[in-house]
Amino acid sequence: MPHKVSFPQFGDYWIPFEHLVTRGLEAEYVVPPPMTKRTLELGGKYSPDTACAPFKYTLGSLIEALEAGADLLVETGGACRLGYYGELQEQILRDLGYSFEFVNLAGANYSKPLTLLPFLKKINPHYSLPRFAMAGLAAAKMVDGMDAVDDFVRKNIGFEREAGAFEAARADFFRELRAAADRKEVSAALSRCLERMKKIPTDKPERPYRIGVVGEYYTIMDPFSNHNLEWELAKKGMVIERWMNLSGNRLEPAKKVREKIRRYTKYNMGVTCMSTIDCALTCAKKGYDGIIHVKSFGCTPENDAIPVLQNISRDYKIPVLYLSFDLQTGEEGLSTRLEAFYDMVVMRKRAWS
Amino acid sequence: MKIGIPRALLYHYYGPLWEAFFRALDCEVVLSAPTTKATVERGSRRSIDEACLSSKIYMGHAEELLDRCDALFVPRMADEREGIMCSKFEALYDLTENTFRDRRPALVDFEIDRRAKKGERKAFVSLGKKLGKGRLASNLAYFSALRAFEEDRSRRAAALEDSLNADKFKFLVLAHPYVIFDDYVGRPLVELIRAQGAEPVFGCDADFASCLQASYRLTESLPWSFSRALCGAAVLYANRVDGIVLVSAFPCGPDSLVNEILIRRVRNRPILQLTLDAQDGTAGAETRLESFADIIRMRREAGHER
Structure with a gap:
């Protein structure tokens, strides 16, 4: 019997994960249910109080995956607290009485793909490496494609003539991705989607409001965690630019980043700090209308980036909205702050022109 | 030369090492006063709300020293033996610099990042150079400081054994x-x-x-x-x-x-x-x-x- 594998919800990236597991490892993939208030309640209830919100979201999602029938859970490693999620989440789930196998990728090094091999064996002892490599290429292409499509949507959805046109194109693309058998089909679906989106009629002013979104890895990429703030703002008629994504193909290499932000930092401040600062500085230099800094409450590296962002904000006179998310973040409070930020951006621009 | 060391964060662990090193190189060491309520309040004003208490306390100590020394010692430490440090210690130098930018602080620093082949001795020797001391003098100062540090560690380990008994x-x-x-x-x-x-x-x-x-x-x-x-x-x-x-x-x-x-x-x-x-x-x-x-x-x- 093949394993029923699952991984915590993380934006829409379950699509390439599913492809990797089903096509690459010939196991079953249990798509965790879309996150809801219940996911948060479960995660919040069984997590330590001061753990960061992504820990709670992913724990809640793992519980829901187990309820949906998963018998093998995968958790990733990372450079911050994320590096210890796996071991603690496994312990919490065992203490709750679930029985399952656990693959903790904290022991692997993603920049050396060979270190992944022993972990794949745990998922399917008889997996075929060539087959996995093929699926890996297709999944990587999916991630690139999803990131490209989302980038396009963020920049244009605020100006569509017919409400829902971009969302529909995006949804069709994701459906096609799920059915795609290999890299070629992924590429074809991507071209179709980009073509279709380019034809969607928009009323984009010559110089639209431009907002850059920077910040912490999980919260910035998971629309459920950040209450879909990008689309909410975009739909007020703004171009939303975000460089951080799973493929990482919009971020510049670390060495170059260090050089660019030398005026503000001498050393690498750790984890995602450098790209947060670099992207914020890019917004400032390119004359964006504002920056939104997104993170979960208590995220140490992103907290430490804030004094630097404050200095950039002073030097370039660019407004920054600092948003810190936890399980108590309410829809209304957030909407009010986004509303106020939007009004301020509009008034500033009127005053300048 | 007067070197200021905030009595906070890793001073409470590496203090004997740092102090002995600076003294061996004929630098005067100025420590901030023990933490009081005022230190916490001062540091909190200089920090974002969400920063951890220890980080706020550090900023309180650092601010106290800014006018009392020629240079404030703020290390960057990414890892220690078998693991990494909390990213606070990776960021500390630039965090301090950005926090007090309006006061134009004079900082001296070193970088320990063993994964990037920047070990402890190398860090101390480069620090010695920044203070205008030679390679040999810096090396000697490091080894004598290391002895002082190890003495402190074994004194503590012995005290711990006494407590257990x-x-x-x-x-x-x-x-x-x-x-x-x-x-x-x-x-x-x-x-x-x-x-x-x-x-x-x-x-x-x-x-x-x-x-x-x-x-x-x-x-x-x-x-x-x-x-x-x-x-x-x-x-x-x-x-x-x-x-x-x-x-x-x-x-x-x-x-x-x-x-x-x-x-x-x-x-x-x-x-x-x-x-x-x-x-x-x-x-x-x-x-x-x-x-x-x-x-x-x-x-x-x-x-x-x-």
């Missing part, structure tokens, strides 16, 4: 040295433990290497070196104490997960978890510590074999 009931205190040895937040709790007739056993004073080794019996993938050493202390000493007290600064990233692992895996001793923040100080913690001590005293009197 004390004829009293004992609490293993698991906390970062900059929390528990801080005069404003940690010391009052230590005094309170003593006032309850108990002996505090400081996990962070134990031999680092043996703790790291023992820690693998408790946790496999823990990335932070200092947290790993505290877990090792729990493995080595839990059986020799009556209770365990976890003391954390709010909101400590590593502790938020590590304390939970300790609570779930160290099952043979009662554990009390205390979290200290800038608003409440130790007020709430004191009450909880007193009742924890009461419970353990009663258990002992009722003849519980620990």
